[in-house]
Amino acid sequence: MIGKELIGRESEPVLLKIKLEEVRRFAEAAGIQCNNQVPATFVGTLIQSNIGGIELPIPGMIHGEQKIIYHRPLFIGDSLTYKRRVKDVYERMGKSGKLTFIVIETTGHDFAGELVFTSSSILISPVQEGEKLSDNL
Numbered sequence: 001m002i003g004k005e006l007i008g009r010e011s012e013p014v015l016l017k018i019k020l021e022e023v024r025r026f027a028e029a030a031g032i033q034c035n036n037q038v039p040a041t042f043v044g045t046l047i048q049s050n051i052g053g054i055e056l057p058i059p060g061m062i063h064g065e066q067k068i069i070y071h072r073p074l075f076i077g078d079s080l081t082y083k084r085r086v087k088d089v090y091e092r093m094g095k096s097g098k099l100t101f102i103v104i105e106t107t108g109h110d111f112a113g114e115l116v117f118t119s120s121s122i123l124i125s126p127v128q129e130g131e132k133l134s135d136n137l
Contacts, residue, residue: 002054002058002089002100002102002125003089004089004090006051006053006054006086006089006102007086007087007088007089008085008086009051009052009053009054009085009086010051010083010084010085010086011049011050011051011052011083011084011085012049012083013049013081013082013083014046014049014081014082014083015079015080015081016046016079016080016081016082016108017077017078017079018038018074018075018076018077018078018079018080019076020076020077023038023039023042023076026039026042026045027039036075036076037073037074037075037076038073038074038075038076038078040068040070041066041068042074043068043074043082043106043108043117043119044066044068044119044121046082046106046108046119049082049083049084051084051085051086051104054086054102058125060125060126061123061124061125062123062124062125063121063122063123063124064101064122064123064124065120065121065122066119066120066121066122067119067120068117068118068119068120069117069118069119070116070117071114071115071116071117071118072114072116074108074116074117078110078116079110079111080108080109080110080111080116081108081109081111082106082107082108082109083106083107084104084105084106085104085105086102086103086104087103087104087105087120088101088102088103089101089102089103091127096126097126097127098126098127099124099125099126099127100124100125100126100127101122101123101124102122102123102124102125103120103121103122104120104121104122104123105118105119105120105121106118106119106120106121107119
C-alpha cells in the first residue's frame with residue numbers, strides 16, 4: 001500500500017559512470033543525434049535504485065509527468081552518484097475513481113558534491129478496491 005508514511009524515504013546512493021554505449025543506444029531509440037553531451041531526458045532512465053518500503057510498479061500504474069532540471073551539462077564519461085526519494089504522496093478523484101499520485105525525486109551529484117541534475121516523476125496508481133482514503137493516506 002502506498003501512503004503518506006512513505007514521504008521522505010530514499011534509496012541508497014548509486015554510483016554511475018555515463019557510458020558511450022548506453023547514451024548511444026538511448027539517442028538511437030529516441031531518434032536524436034549522439035554526441036559528447038548526454039541527451040536531456042537520459043536521466044529519466046536512472047531507476048536502478050530501490051526505495052525501501054515501496055514496490056514499484058503497481059499493477060495499473062502509469063507515468064504521469066517528468067520534469068528534469070540540469071544544473072550543468074552532463075557528458076559521456078562523467079561519474080556521479082544519484083538517489084531517489086519519495087517527495088510526496090496524495091490522492092485525487094478521477095473519472096474511474098480514486099487515484100494515488102506518487103512523486104519520486106531523483107538527484108544526481110558529481111564527486112565534488114555539486115548538484116548536477118534534479119528529476120521529478122509523478123506516478124499514478126488506481127486505489128485498490130476496498131481501500132478507503134484514510135487507509136491509503
